[in-house]
Amino acid sequence: MTSIVLNAKKEVGAVQLAEPILDIRNLNVGFARNRLIAIDALDLTVRRGEIVALVGESGSGKSMTALTAMRLLPVGAGIISGEVRVHGRDLLALPPSAMNAVRGREIAMLYQQPKIMLDPTATIGRQIAEPLQIHRGLSLKDAWPHVIEALRDVGIPEPERRAMSYAHQLSGGMAQRVMIAAALSASPDILIADEPTTALDVTVQAQILKLLVRKRDEASLAVLLITHDLMVVSAIADRVAVMYAGRIVEEGETRAVLRSPRHPYTQALLRSSLLAAEEDGRLYAIPGSASAARGLSCGCRYHPRCQAARSLGIEERCRSQEPSLSTASASPGHQSRCWGVQVTAGGMQ
Amino acid sequence: MTRLDADLGHIRAANPRRGIRSWTLISTRIFRVHWMLLIGAAIFSTIALTLLVTPWIAPFDPSSQNILKRLASPSAAHWFGTDQLGRDVFTRVLYGGRFSVAMAAITLILCAVVGTIIGAISARAGGAADELLMRLVDLLVAFPDVVIALFLISVFGPGYGTLIVALTITGWTPFARLMRGLTLEVNTKEYIEAAEALGCSRWFIIFRHIIPNTLGPIFAISFLRFGHKLITVGALSFLGLGVQPPNSDWGAMLADARNFMDRMPWLMITPGLAVFITALSVTLIGKGIELERNRGRDENASSPYLK
Amino acid sequence: MDAIVMNVFVAKKFVIVLITLLIVSILAFLVPYVGSDDPARAILRARTVDDALDPAAIEALRAELGLNRSLIAQYLGWLWRALHLDFGYSFATRTAVDVMFVQALKVTSLLAISALILAMVIAVPLGTIAAMRPARMFDNAVTVFTQTLIAIPEYWAGPLLVLFFSIHMGWLPSAGWRDFNSTILPVVVLSLRPIAYFTQVSRSAMVEVLRAPYIGAARGRGLTASQTLVRHGLRNGMLPVITMFSLWLTSLLGGSVVVEVIFGIPGMGWLLYDAVLNNDAPLIQASIVFIVALAALINTITDIGYALLNPSVRLTHDKA
Ligand SMILES: Nc1ncnc2c1ncn2[C@@H]1O[C@H](COP(=O)(O)OP(=O)(O)O)[C@@H](O)[C@H]1O
Ligand code: SF4
Ligand SMILES: [Mg+2]
Numbered sequence: 014m015t016s017i018v019l020n021a022k023k024e025v026g027a028v029q030l031a032e033p034i035l036d037i038r039n040l041n042v043g044f045a046r047n048r049l050i051a052i053d054a055l056d057l058t059v060r061r062g063e064i065v066a067l068v069g070e071s072g073s074g075k076s077m078t079a080l081t082a083m084r085l086l087p088v089g090a091g092i093i094s095g096e097v098r099v100h101g102r103d104l105l106a107l108p109p110s111a112m113n114a115v116r117g118r119e120i121a122m123l124y125q126q127p128k129i130m131l132d133p134t135a136t137i138g139r140q141i142a143e144p145l146q147i148h149r150g151l152s153l154k155d156a157w158p159h160v161i162e163a164l165r166d167v168g169i170p171e172p173e174r175r176a177m178s179y180a181h182q183l184s185g186g187m188a189q190r191v192m193i194a195a196a197l198s199a200s201p202d203i204l205i206a207d208e209p210t211t212a213l214d215v216t217v218q219a220q221i222l223k224l225l226v227r228k229r230d231e232a233s234l235a236v237l238l239i240t241h242d243l244m245v246v247s248a249i250a251d252r253v254a255v256m257y258a259g260r261i262v263e264e265g266e267t268r269a270v271l272r273s274p275r276h277p278y279t280q281a282l283l284r285s286s287l288l289a290a291e292e293d294g295r296l297y298a299i300p301g302s303a304s305a306a307r308g309l310s311c312g313c314r315y316h317p318r319c320q321a322a323r324s325l326g327i328e329e330r331c332r333s334q335e336p337s338l339s340t341a342s343a344s345p346g347h348q349s350r351c352w353g354v355q356v357t358a359g360g361m362q
Numbered sequence: 363m364t365r366l367d368a369d370l371g372h373i374r375a376a377n378p379r380r381g382i383r384s385w386t387l388i389s390t391r392i393f394r395v396h397w398m399l400l401i402g403a404a405i406f407s408t409i410a411l412t413l414l415v416t417p418w419i420a421p422f423d424p425s426s427q428n429i430l431k432r433l434a435s436p437s438a439a440h441w442f443g444t445d446q447l448g449r450d451v452f453t454r455v456l457y458g459g460r461f462s463v464a465m466a467a468i469t470l471i472l473c474a475v476v477g478t479i480i481g482a483i484s485a486r487a488g489g490a491a492d493e494l495l496m497r498l499v500d501l502l503v504a505f506p507d508v509v510i511a512l513f514l515i516s517v518f519g520p521g522y523g524t525l526i527v528a529l530t531i532t533g534w535t536p537f538a539r540l541m542r543g544l545t546l547e548v549n550t551k552e553y554i555e556a557a558e559a560l561g562c563s564r565w566f567i568i569f570r571h572i573i574p575n576t577l578g579p580i581f582a583i584s585f586l587r588f589g590h591k592l593i594t595v596g597a598l599s600f601l602g603l604g605v606q607p608p609n610s611d612w613g614a615m616l617a618d619a620r621n622f623m624d625r626m627p628w629l630m631i632t633p634g635l636a637v638f639i640t641a642l643s644v645t646l647i648g649k650g651i652e653l654e655r656n657r658g659r660d661e662n663a664s665s666p667y668l669k
Numbered sequence: 670m671d672a673i674v675m676n677v678f679v680a681k682k683f684v685i686v687l688i689t690l691l692i693v694s695i696l697a698f699l700v701p702y703v704g705s706d707d708p709a710r711a712i713l714r715a716r717t718v719d720d721a722l723d724p725a726a727i728e729a730l731r732a733e734l735g736l737n738r739s740l741i742a743q744y745l746g747w748l749w750r751a752l753h754l755d756f757g758y759s760f761a762t763r764t765a766v767d768v769m770f771v772q773a774l775k776v777t778s779l780l781a782i783s784a785l786i787l788a789m790v791i792a793v794p795l796g797t798i799a800a801m802r803p804a805r806m807f808d809n810a811v812t813v814f815t816q817t818l819i820a821i822p823e824y825w826a827g828p829l830l831v832l833f834f835s836i837h838m839g840w841l842p843s844a845g846w847r848d849f850n851s852t853i854l855p856v857v858v859l860s861l862r863p864i865a866y867f868t869q870v871s872r873s874a875m876v877e878v879l880r881a882p883y884i885g886a887a888r889g890r891g892l893t894a895s896q897t898l899v900r901h902g903l904r905n906g907m908l909p910v911i912t913m914f915s916l917w918l919t920s921l922l923g924g925s926v927v928v929e930v931i932f933g934i935p936g937m938g939w940l941l942y943d944a945v946l947n948n949d950a951p952l953i954q955a956s957i958v959f960i961v962a963l964a965a966l967i968n969t970i971t972d973i974g975y976a977l978l979n980p981s982v983r984l985t986h987d988k989a
Contacts, residue, residue, distance in 0.1 A: 083889055085666065085667065085885055085888055085889060086666060087666050088663045088664065088665075088666045089663075109669050110893070113891055113892070113893045114891065115891075116888065116889055116890065116891040117889065117890040117891030117892075118891055121889065121890070122886075122889045124882070124886065126882065129881075129882045129883065130882050130883050130885075130886035131883055131886070132883045132887065132900075132901045132904075132905065133883070133905070134901075134904045134905055134908075134978060135900070135901065135904070139900075140887075140890075143887070143890050143891075143892060143900070144890045144891055147890070147891045147892060147896070148891055192886075195890060196889075196890070199890075199891070398812075398813075398816075497685060497689065501689060501693070501961065501964075503916065503919075503920070504919045504920065504923070504960060504961060504963075504964030505920070505923055505960055506920045506921070506923050506924060506925070506926070508924075508926045508927060508938075509923050509924050509926065509938075509941060509960070512926065512941055512942065512945045513700070513945070513953065513957065515945055516700065516944070516945040516948060516953050517700055589819060589820045590819070593820075593822045593823075596822055596824065597822065597823070597824055597926075597927050600824040600927065601926065601927070601930060601942065603945075613822075613824065616822075616824055616825060616828070617824075619828075620828055620931075623828055623831075623832055623836070624832075624836050627832055630825070630828050630829070630832070631829075633825075634822060634824075634825030634828075634829065635825075637820075637822050637825060638820050638821055638822065638825065639820075641819075641820035641822075642816060642817060642820035645816045645819060645820055646816060649812065649816055653812075663803065663880075664801065664802050664803055664805075664879075665801070665876075665879035665880045665884065666880070666885070667879065667880070667884045667885045667887075667888050667894070667897065668801055668879060668894045668897075668898070669894065
């Protein structure tokens with residue numbers, strides 16, 4: 014699977030020049046009720062035609078990032094500060110009514126469970142037509158040929174017949190294709206895909222990823238791909254951001270991050286992923302849990318689980334001071350948030 | 363103040379929650395009682411107490427007639443006026459209430475007991491017995507209460523026994539449905555499996571584990587169904603098939619009053635108001651219990667998708 | 670696949686309905702025999718004012734009705750005729766029972782369906798608005814409102830409305846079932862409790878639907894809150910209301926006795942009430958069978974309607 018899709022990756026370098034489509038700046042989001050900061054000073058940029066992967070254990074705040082960008086936060090969640098810029102315009106500053114014109118038109122989303130994201134009582138054709146009706150002002154009748162075309166384009170056989178079917182008649186993979194057709198029908202500029210293949214079979218996974226890459230290529234779509242699967246990352250992402258307890262702890266070009274991960278958490282993630290298992294046949298589990306990190310208000314969020322801090326003898330600093338994101342390797346844009354990296358790179362202490 | 367405190371304070375300011383509603387807050391935080399329950403209980407206990415001491419406080423004899431004073435308007439002596447036979451309406455409302463409320467309470471308790479037991483058996487037995495009992499419930503639900511009562515009265519003739527049997531036959535089904543659902547839920551809990559592993563009998567499990575664990579919702583629905591019972595008892599009396607003369611209840615009084623309603627509207631207002639207020643107060647108690655049980659649960663949160 | 674599952678589902682339902690009808694028919698048949706009175710006496714009593722019945726007349730009638738045959742033979746005969754919709758003649762009016770039924774059913778179904786539609790028109794918006802902000806002001810007000818409606822007895826609301834609209838204001842007739850105006854008060858009175866129950870059901874269904882993932886996904890495509898509500902919320906939130914509608918319809922077609930008696934409406938409720946007062950066995954027998962058959966019919970229609978509204982029901986229903 015890896016090799017099939019890998020070729021599809023864009024040439025490094027070309028991407029760097031493209032304009033930023035989605036630009037998240039210093040975003041903080043939290044839940045008042047259980048006193049939880051879900052997203053902590055997050056910065057993230059996705060450029061035109063670029064696939065950026067956001068990875069991290071479950072609970073690290075990936076979905077919350079996506080929902081914040083869509084401004085469809087769950088009950089109890091509040092935006093503390095920050096900006097989510099799309100084409101330079103801050104979505105968080107828009108009045109709620111103005112967001113309707115943005116969702117589906119500029120920014121669209123895919124979800125982990127495509128079948129439950131489709132209305133069980135409406136035909137899939139109607140749901141794909143909705144963005145066209147709303148953003149393009151087409152009638153259902155006028156939108157229908159586009160719907161059929163969109164279905165054919167995402168690889169659904171017999172699109173005329175399928176347009177009239179319902180969510181329960183589709184397989185998971187089919188449903189995700191339908192969701193892609195619906196998300197892209199009004200040609201948004203950025204697609205946020207929240208674990209779009211996690212619930213699918215491996216072969217179907219590869220097909221969906223290929224489809225995403227093709228759509229990216231055809232439409233110069235910017236894609237924020239949320240996943241916890243490093244195989245997926247290495248297969249299609251141009252850049253990757255690693256998230257831990259609401260913060261970005263490492264980011265950079267996919268090859269650089271996966272070949273020479275600098276942050277101990279990224280290293281642990283890699284060791285625990287199937288990418289590593291292919292070499293030594295066993296899976297590694299990161300000791301400890303991320304939940305402890307949520308209560309911390311100072312120091313490195315990873316320090317309760319970090320072995321590097323102990324072996325480098327910098328535990329005291331890790332506990333009391335928060336490292337900043339700083340250059341981690343020669344690869345352009347490769348940064349990590351770790352005292353250990355700064356110590357070994359800068360020869361401080 | 364840590365960063366967390368500062369930031370979360372900010373979220374609270376950004377999402378103003380409901381303001382403090384002092385008296386409901388006090389009642390709910392300290393007594394854990396919903397305001398509907400408070401109001402309902404206050405009204406109903408007043409009614410129940412009044413009906414209990416009626417023989418001592420009633421100003422007149424309920425059946426003493428005074429033709430000279432028939433169909434009199436409300437006055438200091440006769441608060442609700444007098445009826446076509448010159449009987450004091452206030453006194454008759456009190457005595458009628460004793461019958462209506464007692465009848466509703468008796469049938470309600472019977473329904474709760476029968477329904478709860480059948481529901482528990484149905485769930486525990488499963489299979490064909492369960493299927494059969496639930497089909498029976500479906501069948502009974504298809505008949506209106508009053509119609510089943512009519513059928514039974516056609517067979518056994520009117521009378522209090524028939525009335526109670528009829529109202530029980532029509533009334534146990536909601537309890538059985540609820541209990542069956544609750545039992546199936548409780549069944550999956552470990553202590554039932556533990557009891558089964560210890561070789562406890564089916565009946566022991568039902569009485570020792572299932573019934574105590576499902577009492578809360580059964581209580582809530584009992585209060586919610588009371589009003590319905592009271593109204594049905596009244597309906598049958600209204601149709602002349604419930605209470606028999608010379609006794610009377612609120613339904614029978616309403617039937618009598620209908621003949622004079624153009625001239626003497628108050629005859630019709632007071633017994634009906636009595637049914638209404640009594641039914642409402644008990645229903646409020648039930649609703650209060652139900653809402654209190656659900657307080658803070660997810661179902662009270664508004665949808666995040668309608669902003 | 671779908672078709673097979675559907676067929677098994679339908680066949681199973683059909684068998685259950687048949688067995689139920691058979692059992693109910695036996696019970697219904699036994700009604701005049703269980704009672705304290707001998708059927709022949711009952712007939713004569715219903716027909717004559719004279720309480721002292723002529724023994725010869727009783728014997729003649731027994732022979733005529735075949736009451737001397739064995740119970741089983743009588744039942745089979747009755748069942749055979751019932752299958753041809755021949756339920757005999759009313760003891761009291763000597764009219765064919767099926768003719769009386771058809772007339773009464775026309776009236777009652779119009780009354781019941783109007784009341785239920787009125788209830789639905791009021792309840793669904795109320796429940797929906799309450800569901801949009803649960804546990805807030807409007808929701809609480811709706812809860813109190815529904816509790817109030819449930820606590821109002823029909824035999825009080827009916828006369829009160831008559832008192833005001835007919836006697837006091839003279840706007841509407843106080844009884845009868847002739848023109849549109851005469852239907853208003855009974856329909857309103859009959860709709861009170863359905864309004865309450867439909868509102869409760871649609872509220873709780875809608876609370877759940879509005880938080881369903883597909884509602885969020887619809888917002889994600891750019892639909893406004895109200896567009897989402899109309900396109901995806903109402904349809905899904907209506908499903909439980911439809912079920913409730915059919916339950917109530919079944920129940921009300923059996924006869925809304927109190928309302929029909931109050932307003933003097935010649936429907937099923939009135940027919941039944943009269944039958945019981947007169948101990949009119951053929952009418953009572955027929956109405957029992959009829960109510961159950963009707964319930965089965967409405968149930969089937971609801972299932973079909975439900976499947977049309979919610980296509981996934983065909984598969985999920987069977988598993989449940
Ligand atoms: N509805 C919610 N209520 C309270 N906390 C939530 C809710 N949704 C998410 N969270 C919390 O926010 C954090 C981030 O969650 P999420 O973004 O879903 O993680 P991920 O997608 O990376 O698995 C988690 O710690 C989770 O506990
Ligand atoms: S800063 Fe310290 S604790 Fe945090 S990851 Fe680096 S070495 Fe580990
Ligand atoms: Mg997630």
